Amino acid sequence: GAVVSQHPSRVICKSGTSVKIECRSLDFQATTMFWYRQFPKKSLMLMATSNEGSKATYEQGVEKDKFLINHASLTLSTLTVTSAHPEDSSFYICSASALPAPGGYTFGSGTRLTVV
Amino acid sequence: GEDVEQSLFLSVREGDSSVINCTYTDSSSTYLYWYKQEPGAGLQLLTYIFSNMDMKQDQRLTVLLNKKDKHLSLRIADTQTGDSAIYFCAESRNSGNTPLVFGKGTRLSVIA
Numbered sequence: 245g246a247v248v249s250q251h252p253s254r255v256i257c258k259s260g261t262s263v264k265i266e267c268r269s270l271d272f273q274a275t276t277m278f279w280y281r282q283f284p285k286k287s288l289m290l291m292a293t294s295n296e297g298s299k300a301t302y303e304q305g306v307e308k309d310k311f312l313i314n315h316a317s318l319t320l321s322t323l324t325v326t327s328a329h330p331e332d333s334s335f336y337i338c339s340a341s342a343l344p345a346p347g348g349y350t351f352g353s354g355t356r357l358t359v360v
Numbered sequence: 361g362e363d364v365e366q367s368l369f370l371s372v373r374e375g376d377s378s379v380i381n382c383t384y385t386d387s388s389s390t391y392l393y394w395y396k397q398e399p400g401a402g403l404q405l406l407t408y409i410f411s412n413m414d415m416k417q418d419q420r421l422t423v424l425l426n427k428k429d430k431h432l433s434l435r436i437a438d439t440q441t442g443d444s445a446i447y448f449c450a451e452s453r454n455s456g457n458t459p460l461v462f463g464k465g466t467r468l469s470v471i472a
Contacts, residue, residue, distance in 0.1 A: 278460075286465075287448065293459055335400075337403065339459075339460070349393070349405070349452075349460060350405070351403040351405075353401055354400070354401060354402040356400065
C-alpha cells in the first residue's frame with residue numbers, strides 16, 4: 245500500500261531556530277499534501293493544504309510566514325517552522341493523497357517538536 | 361459548517377465488543393473514515409465507507425452508516441489489549457482533493 249515517510253520523528257530545538265520537517269510519498273505521486281498539528285489529547289487541526297507546484301493554502305489563524313510549506317515535487321513536501329517558540333511545540337503530521345482512490349489519504353508517522 | 365462529533369472515552373473488557381460512535385453534519389460527505397492512533401504515532405487507516413453503503417465488514421471491524429441520521433459507528437469484535445488507542449472518525453466530500461475533517465477522537469481502553 246501507499247507509504248508516507250515523515251522525518252524527523254522527534255526533534256528538540258532552541259527558541260529562535262528553524263526546523264524543517266519532511267514528508268515523502270514513497271511509492272506514489274502525491275498530488276496533494278496536508279499538514280496537521282495535534283495538541284496533547286486533542287484532535288488534528290488542519291494547518292495547510294499544498295498542491296505540487298503551487299502555493300499552499302493556509303487555514304485561518306495559521307501564520308504562513310511562520311510555517312513555510314514547500315511542495316516542489318510530487319513526492320516531497322516540507323514544513324519549516326521558522327523562529328520557533330515554545331508554544332510551537334506540538335505533534336505535526338503530514339498526509340498525502342494520490343487521486344483517485346477512496347482510501348487515498350495516507351499519513352506520515354508524525355514529528356514531535358519540542359522547542360526549549 | 362462541517363462538524364464531526366465523537367464520545368471521548370470508551371472502556372471495555374478484553375474479549376468484549378467495542379462500539380465507537382460518530383455523528384457528522386455535512387450531508388455532502390462522500391467518504392467516511394476510521395483511523396487508529398497509538399501513542400506518539402501517526403494515523404493508521406482502519407477502514408472507510410462510501411456514503412452509498414450501509415455496512416462494511418473487514419475481519420473484526422464492522423462499520424455501520426446511517427446516512428439519514430448522519431451516524432457512523434465502528435464495531436470491534438473480540439477486543440484485544442492491542443486495540444487500546446485513540447480512534448478518529450473523519451469525513452470528506454472528495455477523496456484526496458479536500459482535507460479530512462476529524463472528530464476529537466475516542467480513547468479506547470481495553471481492560472484485561
